[in-house]
Amino acid sequence: MKDAEPNDARPSGQAPNPGPASLPGDLIYRHRLPVRVWHWTNALILLVMLESGLMIFNAHPRLYWGKFGANPDPAWLDLSGGDGIPFPGWVTLPSYYSLADARLWHLAVAWLLVLSLPAYLVWAVVGGHVRRDLLPRRAELRPGHIWHDIAAHARLRFPHGEAARSYNVLQKLAYGAVLFVLLPGMILTGLAMSPAMDAGFPVLLDMFGGRQSARSIHFICAFGLAVFFVVHIVMVILAGPINEVRSMLSGWYRLPAAREGRP
Amino acid sequence: MIVTRRHLLGIGTAGVGGLLLGGCDRLNEAPGVRQGLIDSEGLTMRAQRLLIGDALAREYAEGDMSPNFRSNGSVSVESGAYRAHLAQGFAQWTLRVDGLVQRPLDLPLAALKALPQREQITRHDCVEGWSAIGKWQGPQLSAVLARAGLLRDARYVVFHCADRLGGKPYYESIDLIDAFHPQTILAWRMNDQPLSEAHGAPLRLRVERQLGYKQAKFVMRIELRRSLAGLYGGKGGFWEDDRDYAWYAGI
Incomplete structure (x- = not known):
């Protein structure tokens, strides 16, 4: 099934008009400007937040559940073995040990995330992006359908032609989880670690079961985002990086042809 | 799977990304960038105080x-x-x-x-x-x-x-x-x-x-x-x- 309403406010006089039944090889207008702007600013924000966050974690590489947690208390994750600095310089910002500098970056760039995520979510919900492009349809959520998509991805068979026009169910679920679970989770658990915000909004503490639980969930959500980031990059490379990157820069996407039986 | 030119291009892109990370340290030490980051602390203080008032x-x-x-x-x-x-x-x-x-x-x-x-x-x-x-x-x-x-x-x-x-x-x-x-x-x-x-x-x-x-x-x-x-x-x-x-x- 395909959208009754095309999501392409196509600029006039550009590119061939594929018409309703687009063919493999056709260029379609896939990503609107807000999606593209959000994608690249968010990519940069996440990179800085992950790298500086790993440096901050290096300062105390133990995680706890509950209201308090420090060296004498039991940790559910303890990476303080070895030289005590678990994340190496090539994944941290800065690459040399500096909690102070990492906090400078983390807390400044956090502002960009805190301001841009709500703005994008409002646009995505009100503007119909969520309903049209991200919300899985009932049929897509059948276990059989999801399993079929997983199996196809595992065999590196990606949708082509008309089926590649919209996101498949795995993409919808992944992008939805990032936008509505992981990123809001990062922001709320981040705020719950601020002693000042906890004073003003103690609900932040109750929501996550204490400051140290919030810190643990912050790390778990960050891990989820890092996994997403890696899988996302691998998928882009496998699906055709030129076409994929171009579509996220210009909006125009060439519907991929089938790998076998290609004319 | 055959390694094609576009796969190599993708790997190249990832490599360039890795090089960019090295540039982060220089960015971190650039006085202008650093002052910008430090200035955002003032914003954080004013925003938090506005939000929390004299809460305990x-x-x-x-x-x-x-x-x-x-x-x-x-x-x-x-x-x-x-x-x-x-x-x-x-x-x-x-x-x-x-x-x-x-x-x-x-x-x-x-x-x-x-x-x-x-x-x-x-x-x-x-x-x-x-x-x-x-x-x-x-x-x-x-x-x-x-x-x-x-x-x-x-x-x-x-x-x-x-x-x-x-x-x-x-x-x-x-x-x-x-x-x-x-x-x-x-x-x-x-x-x-x-x-x-x-x-x-x-x-x-x-x-x-x-x-x-x-x-x-x-x-x-x-x-x-x-x-x-x-x-x-x-x-x-x-x-x-x-x-x-x-x-x-x-x-």
């Missing part, structure tokens, strides 16, 4: 307290004068209050204990990430400041400490908003015991809505100032001068 930090129950409240930073003081006071249980010691005040004071520990006391079980959050919950008792800083009487130009309260780190004296400072907050106390008692040396005997600042490095230990002198400029590195605290830690540590 959460106070916990006895059952929530950390069984073992770790100490860190300076855990002992070398100076001979301090060691002598410690040996005498701070019986001859006085807290100096001076600077932009109407009446400079020398308050013995007994005078601080005689002021109305506040007891609070609060969470101590270290900048490194760990937290410990403990019970603190002492007079409110506002009561001590009221005794001294602030002069009109007083804007900052500076805490001069007995400990030294890397050969430099430890100090910290807060503004009058935090100085007059009801939970800002000069704690001489912790977990129902006189403050131990490791936790900052005889007196430790508690400013409960900020991080651990603001909770100055071994407080010897309180100085009221119009500005932080001209004092040590001018950034209002040991870690602020030494490492560019944020002066406002609400997050």
Whole structure:
């Protein structure tokens, strides 16, 4: 099934008009400007937040559940073995040990995330992006359908032609989880670690079961985002990086042809 | 799967990404970038204060307290004068209050204990990430400041400490908003015991809505100032001068 309403406010006089039944090889207008702007600013924000966050974690590489947690208390994750600095310089910002500098970056760039995520979510919900492009349809959520998509991805068979026009169910679920679970989770658990915000909004503490639980969930959500980031990059490379990157820069996407039986 | 040109291009893109990471250190040290990052702290402070007003930090129950409240930073003081006071249980010691005040004071520990006391079980959050919950008792800083009487130009309260780190004296400072907050106390008692040396005997600042490095230990002198400029590195605290830690540590 395909959208009754095309999501392409196509600029006039550009590119061939594929018409309703687009063919493999056709260029379609896939990503609107807000999606593209959000994608690249968010990519940069996440990179800085992950790298500086790993440096901050290096300062105390133990995680706890509950209201308090420090060296004498039991940790559910303890990476303080070895030289005590678990994340190496090539994944941290800065690459040399500096909690102070990492906090400078983390807390400044956090502002960009805190301001841009709500703005994008409002646009995505009100503007119909969520309903049209991200919300899985009932049929897509059948276990059989999801399993079929997983199996196809595992065999590196990606949708082509008309089926590649919209996101498949795995993409919808992944992008939805990032936008509505992981990123809001990062922001709320981040705020719950601020002693000042906890004073003003103690609900932040109750929501996550204490400051140290919030810190643990912050790390778990960050891990989820890092996994997403890696899988996302691998998928882009496998699906055709030129076409994929171009579509996220210009909006125009060439519907991929089938790998076998290609004319 | 056959490795095609586009796969190689993708790998190349990832490689360039890796090189960009190396550039981050240079960005981190660029003065303009750095100042921009530091400036955002002011935004954080104003936004948080607007949002939270004079809200109190959460106070916990006895059952929530950390069984073992770790100490860190300076855990002992070398100076001979301090060691002598410690040996005498701070019986001859006085807290100096001076600077932009109407009446400079020398308050013995007994005078601080005689002021109305506040007891609070609060969470101590270290900048490194760990937290410990403990019970603190002492007079409110506002009561001590009221005794001294602030002069009109007083804007900052500076805490001069007995400990030294890397050969430099430890100090910290807060503004009058935090100085007059009801939970800002000069704690001489912790977990129902006189403050131990490791936790900052005889007196430790508690400013409960900020991080651990603001909770100055071994407080010897309180100085009221119009500005932080001209004092040590001018950034209002040991870690602020030494490492560019944020002066406002609400997050």
